[in-house]
Amino acid sequence: MPYWEKANHSWTKDSTRYILTPSQKTRDLFYYIQEIGHFKAEQPYYTERENLPSFLMKFTLSGQGLLRYHGKDYVLRAGDVFFIDCDHYQHYQTISDCPWEMVWVHFSGSKTARLFQEYFRDKSPVFHTKSAPHDNTINLILERLLNLQTAPNAKTDYQNSILLHELLNELILQKYQLDFTDEEIPPYVIDLKNYLDEHFKSTLTLETLSHHFHLNKYQLNKEFSKYIGAPPIDYLISKKMSHAKDLLRYSKKSIKEIAIDIGIENAAYFSRLFKKKTGLTASDYRKIG
Known part of the structure; x- marks a missing residue:
């Protein structure tokens, strides 16, 4: 299907926008910016389009917008982020009497599509950030990206790529509330991790772990996955395979x-499990050592 777009460009004079044309080398090697800006968009600002080979992230600083994506409408307020694949139909517009102020970036490259799938695993393009919008890490990364475009040089593409990768990680961390401190990890999760580290040679099940720690196995599975990054049994198997x-x-x-x-x-x-986890048979792995 061909690309198409309808739009009204009612943004204020103090809005900023940069359109980039990355080289083939940049497209092959890096995450790269296609467009980036900081808009204060007044009614009747809107964009409606489909089949654009780009990913778009917008972070609302003030005012209100409306996003229609995958057949659902999302009201966007200060602190809200949306991240979408522009190959799919989208429509977004200002709906507040005051300007909808947002920072945004169109980008692609490297593992963007795969990281977008991870971001979109709950089927929602929108989430609300916890910290004040102007102080949020996502906004600070976008400000740094915008500043880089004012005086680009030979290293700018490298810097853009690093910051875009950081941005993608931050989107996933904040959306799924993985931006916790070490102090916020519950003590029983740490105790369970230490127990698995010490007893990884044992045959353990979720039921035996639940009994040992006097906790509901579903809670144990959920909390351990959230803070450690994998369910307890998957973590245990990884420890076994590493050894x-x-x-x-x-x-x-x-x-x-x-x-x-x-x-x-x-x-x-063991041989089947080892190949599943590593992509190699145990014999082949031994040969490459």
Whole structure:
């Protein structure tokens, strides 16, 4: 389907916009900016389009906007972020009497599409940030990106790429509330992690862990995943596989002996699990060591 767009460009004179044309090298190597700006958009500002090969992130600083995406409407207020794949139909507009003030960037490249899938796994393009909009890390990254475009030089594409990658990570961290401090991790999650680190050679199940820590297994699974990055049993298996790698490379133990050493009695099951987790058979991994 061909690209099409309808729009009304009612932004104020003090709004800022940069349109970039990245080189083929930049497109091949980096995350890269296509357009970036800081708008104060008055009614009847709107954009409606489809089939644009670009990803768009907007962060509302003040005023209100409305986004229509994947058949749903989202009212955008101060502190709200939306991140969308512009290949799909979208319509956004100012709906407040005062200007809708937002910082935004069109970009693509590198792993943008894959990171967008991770961002969009809950099927919502919008989330609300917790900190004051102007002080939020997302806004601060966008300000740095905007500043870089005022006097570009030979290193600007590299700097843009680093900041865009940081921006993508920050979007996911804040949306899924992963921007926690170490002090906010519940003590029982730390205790469970330490227990798994010490007993990874044992055969453990979620039920036995739940009984040992006197916690509901669903809560245990959810909280451990949130703060550690994987469910307890997946974390345990990764620990087993990491130790197996060490033994494959730096010991002369047989594959069967290694399986038993990490608490897996069935060598065939160990071999299947190792290939699933690493992409290599245990024998092939030993050869590349």
